[in-house]
Amino acid sequence: MTASSSETLLAQAQQVCKKKGARFTKVREQVFLLLANHQGAVGAYDLLAQLKEIDPAAKPATIYRALDFLSTQGFVHKIESINSFVMCHHFGDCDHPVQLLICDQCGNVEEIQSNNFDLALRSMADANGFTISHQIVEAHGNCKTCNAISPSE
Amino acid sequence: MTASSSETLLAQAQQVCKKKGARFTKVREQVFLLLANHQGAVGAYDLLAQLKEIDPAAKPATIYRALDFLSTQGFVHKIESINSFVMCHHFGDCDHPVQLLICDQCGNVEEIQSNNFDLALRSMADANGFTISHQIVEAHGNCKTCNAISPSE
DNA sequence: TTTTAACTTTTATAATATAACGACAATATC
C-alpha cells in the first residue's frame, strides 16, 4: 500500500466517522495509519511497537482500544486464526460479511466478498434453526504470486 | 453427550489410530474423554483443570500436546474465534473441511458439513489464483433451542 | 537386544488480551 492511498483511506474513514458521529481521535488515527501502511496482517504487539516510536507511552490497552474502535467502525478486520489485524479496503459499504484469503508464505491477505457465499452459509444455518450474527471465513494457503514462484509446493 | 456415546467415540478413535499406526496414549485418551463428555467447546485451561483431577502433575504442555495430536487425527477441532476446542463426531470420514455454528448464548457447537460450501470457497479462491490448504468457517449466533426460548432477541 | 524415534515431564517464558480506576475531554442539558 502506498502512502497516498493510505491518506485517501484515512480521508474516507474520517468522512464515515463524521457521518456517524464517531470520534476519530488522534490515537485511533495513528493506529489506522499504521495498519493502512501495512501489507497484510499485523499483530497487536507489532502495532504497539510501532506506535511507541511515535508515542513512547503507548501501552497494550492503547492499541487494543483503538483496534476495538476501528473494528466496530468496520475499518479493520481481526483475523482470528492468526490473532492479527488487517485493514479493510471496502469500509463504508455497510457491515459486510468478510471472507479472507491468507497466504501462509508471504503473509498477504486478500479480502473477497461474495454475497452468495454469505447467503449459502445463512441458509445452511437456517436449515438448522440457527441465526447467524457474525461469521468468520478464513482460508489459508498460497496466493497467486507465491504459487507462481514455487508452483510445485 | 452421554457417557455411553463417549465410550463409543473412544472405541472408534482407537480403531482409527490402530489403522493409522498412531499411538493413542493414556494422556491422549484422558483428554479425548474429557472432550467427549463436554457439551460444546472447552478451553485448554479448563481441560487442564479437569485433567489435574485425574493427574495432578498435568501442565499446560500436557494438554496442548494432547490437543495437537487429537487435532491432527481429526478427532477434535480448534475453534479459532473463541480459542477453544470441540469434539468432532465425524472423524474417520477423512480430512473434511468443517463449518461450525457456535451458539453465543448456550455455548453449544454444531458441526455442519457441506461440500458445496467447500467447493464454493475453493472456486472463489481459485478465481484469485489462490490455493487453499486449510479453511476456517465459524458462524456465531443463536441456536435453535435458544431461539425458541427467546425468539425476539 | 540394541537402536531409534516418539512421547512425556518439567521449568520457564512468550504472546495475546482484559480489568479496573482515576483523570480528562467532549457533548448534552439546564
Place this chain on the structure above:
DNA sequence: GATATTGTCGTTATATTATAAAAGTTAAAA
C-alpha cells in the same frame, strides 16, 4: 455559561492462551 453525563485515555496490574527447550522415559523397529 455552568453543570451533568458520557466517552476516551493513561496507567498499573494481571488474566489468558500458548510454546520453547532439554532431559528423561517408553514403545517400536531393526
